[in-house]
Amino acid sequence: MKQLYGQRAYVQSAGVKNDMEIDGFSVAVCKELGVELSRHRSRSFEEMREWGDDLSQFDLIVALSPASQRTALELTRFHHLDIEYWPILDPTGLGETRDAKLSAYRQARDQIRDRMIARFGPPTNLPDQES
Secondary structure (H helix, E strand, C coil), X not given: CHHHHCCCCCCCCCECCCCCCCCHHHHHHHHCCCCCCCCCCCXXXXXXXXXXXXXXXXXXXXXXXXXXXXXXXXXXXXXXCEEEECCCCCCCCCCCCHXXXXXXXXXXXXHHHHHHHHHHCCCCCCCCCCC
């Protein structure tokens, strides 16, 4: 999101749980687009609140799984913000070879990117292109 739209909006990544390291395949396919995830840490909605992020300050939660959608709906019962569910392919466990796994992760990455562009419009923070 930040790569496509810069500082146009405050974005925070969160999930239902925080007990998982970022997946190496996710790191690899995002790096192909210039997105650095190797230092990214998964945090839960609860951690966000503990660290001072008030959910009422957000306008939108994008849920990428049914579990995150249910959690977001429960946590936001008393806050006025929109929740959208984007049914994105879950690439974990798909493919038997490294190339097949990377292909599934690329498909999920591209689905997310396409949904962002459909929802928020053309990118406004395009990296400089070399001639």
